Every structure is written in structure tokens, then in C-alpha cells.
Amino acid sequence: AMRRQLAVSRDQRxxxxxxxxxxxxxxxxxxxxxxxxxxxxxxxxxxDVASSVRNQKGEYLTAKNMNWLANSLDEPDLNMRxxxxxxxxxxxxxxxxxxxxxxxxxxxxxxxxEQRYYMATRFNGTSNALxxxxxxxxxxxxxxxxxVVAFRAMGRYDLATDALGDQLQIxxxxxxxxxxxxxLASMGELNQDVGRIETAQRYYEQALIVAEKLxxxxxxxxxxxxxxxxxxxxxx
Numbered sequence: 001a002m003r004r005q006l007a008v009s010r011d012q013r014x015x016x017x018x019x020x021x022x023x024x025x026x027x028x029x030x031x032x033x034x035x036x037x038x039x040x041x042x043x044x045x046x047x048d049v050a051s052s053v054r055n056q057k058g059e060y061l062t063a064k065n066m067n068w069l070a071n072s073l074d075e076p077d078l079n080m081r082x083x084x085x086x087x088x089x090x091x092x093x094x095x096x097x098x099x100x101x102x103x104x105x106x107x108x109x110x111x112x113x114e115q116r117y118y119m120a121t122r123f124n125g126t127s128n129a130l131x132x133x134x135x136x137x138x139x140x141x142x143x144x145x146x147x148v149v150a151f152r153a154m155g156r157y158d159l160a161t162d163a164l165g166d167q168l169q170i171x172x173x174x175x176x177x178x179x180x181x182x183x184l185a186s187m188g189e190l191n192q193d194v195g196r197i198e199t200a201q202r203y204y205e206q207a208l209i210v211a212e213k214l215x216x217x218x219x220x221x222x223x224x225x226x227x228x229x230x231x232x233x234x235x236x
Contacts, residue, residue, distance in 0.1 A: 002028060015049050019058045022046030023065055030069050039069060051116055059119065098134035101127040105143050117150040121159075124150070128166075137170050141179075144170075148186070157194050164190065181210040181219060188226065201230055 002025040009017035026042035029035030043066045050058030108123030124146045131139035144163045151160035164187050171179040188203035204226050211219040 015053045016055070016058070019046050019049045019055060019062070022049065023062055026065060026069075036069070040066075043069065047119075051111065051114065051119060063122075097130040098136045098139060101130035101134060101136065101139055101143070104130065105139065105146070108143070108146055112146055112150055115153070117154045120150040121147060121154075137174060141167055141170060148190075152190070157190060160190060161187065177210055177214060178216075181207050181214065181216070184210065185219075185223065192226075197230060201227065 002021060006018065006021035006025055008014075009021050022042045022045050026039040026046070029042070030039035043062055046062040047059065047066070049055075050062055104123045105127040108120045108127060111117075111120035111123060124143045128140055128143040128147065131137075131143060144167045147163040148160045148167075151157070151163060164183055168180065168183045168187070171177075171183055184203050184207035188200045188207060190200075191197075191203060192200035204223050208220065208223040208227070211223055
């Protein structure tokens with residue numbers, strides 16, 4: 001009966017009906033071992049529907065069900081208990097962490113474009129964790145880039161700072177001084193935007209040191225102008 005309800009809702013483009021049918025059927029299938037992947041797919045479809053019609057109550061309901069399912073599965077190898085872990089069968093979580101991270105990162109980018117910032121942070125947060133588990137620094141940096149954008153849009157500057165700090169650690173561990181310079185400048189911009197002028201100055205000064213080591217005249221000039229603007233405003 002639930003499958004019929006879901007099929008009818010899809011045919012009639014009844015998005016609210018489809019959303020609840022996805023969740024109801026997923027809850028019924030989830031306790032069965034063979035039904036777990038199907039339940040994850042149903043919840044994923046429900047989340048896509050809720051997001052496409054901007055149904056926040058539907059997003060909340062589906063997120064709760066996804067979280068419930070992920071917690072009931074419990075995959076200790078990745079220490080992941082976020083609802084995104086239900087998108088693939090459990091045996092694929094460890095076997096293909098990077099390919100899974102790419103899939104989640106793509107969904108995160110879509111949510112970011114839709115200005116669904118909370119959902120974007122959930123997808124990209126898990127993508128970051130999987131990329132780290134799979135040893136893909138490039139994908140990690142990409143996921144963290146999206147996290148910074150989303151957190152700033154949400155006004156969560158503390159979390160945006162944490163994401164930039166993670167990027168800085170990756171850049172330094174890889175000896176990527178140019179990336180280090182860019183991140184330090186971004187940390188300066190973030191702190192400047194929220195009025196933490198002294199902190200912003202420190203990051204710009206660090207970025208300037210790196211720029212000078214790289215003999216990057218363009219960035220050196222730009223960073224010096226930033227620092228000079230603070231002196232002109234009496235902030236030093």
C-alpha cells in the first residue's frame with residue numbers, strides 16, 4: 001500500500017504526498033537487513049523533494065529519519081554517524097571513500113547554488129571526512145572551500161574560521177606555500193569583515209611574509225595596501 005501511495009504521488013507530482021510516502025516506506029524497510037540500502041535511497045529521494053520545493057519541515061523530518069538510520073547502522077571504521085552515510089550500501093563506505101566523497105560533494109555544491117546552506121554544510125562536511133579517510137587532499141580542500149562559503153552565508157564565522165584553519169593545516173603539511181598565502185589572506189578578510197581588526201592584521205602580515213618569499217609582487221602589493229588601510233583608519 002505504501003509503494004502504491006508513493007507511485008501515485010510521483011505520477012501526480014504531489015510533492016508533499018511523495019515526501020511523506022518516501023519517509024513512511026523508508027521507516028518500514030529500514031529494520032530489514034536487505035531493505036537498508038532501499039531505505040537510504042528513499043530518504044535521499046525524500047530529501048531531494050523537500051529541498052526542491054523548499055519544504056523545511058520535510059527536510060527536518062527526513063534528516064531525522066536519515067540520522068536514525070545512520071545511527072542504527074553504526075559504521076565504526078569511519079566513525080561516521082551522520083545521515084549522509086545511508087546513501088550507499090555499507091560495504092561501499094570504506095571501499096570507495098573518495099568516490100563517495102565526490103558524490104556527496106556534488107550534492108553539496110548543488111545545495112550551495114540553491115542557497116540551502118545548512119544542507120550544503122551537511123553534505124560537504126561528510127565529503128570532507130571521507131576525502132580525509134581516502135587520502136585525497138584536493139577533494140578535502142574543495143569540500144572545505146564550500147564549507148567556508150556556506151558558513152559565512154549563515155553567519156557562522158566561527159565555523160568558517162575552523163574550516164579555513166583545516167585548509168591551512170593541509171596546505172602547510174603539503175608544503176604548498178602559495179595555497180598557504182591564499183588561505184592566510186582569506187582568514188584576514190574574514191576577520192576584517194566581522195570587525196576583528198587586530199586578528200585580521202596578523203593574518204595579512206603572515207600572508208605578506210609568504211608572498212614576499214614567493215616573490216609575488218602582485219600579492220605583496222595588495223597585502224601591503226590592506227595593511228596600510230588599517231593605519232589610515234587608525235586601527236593600529
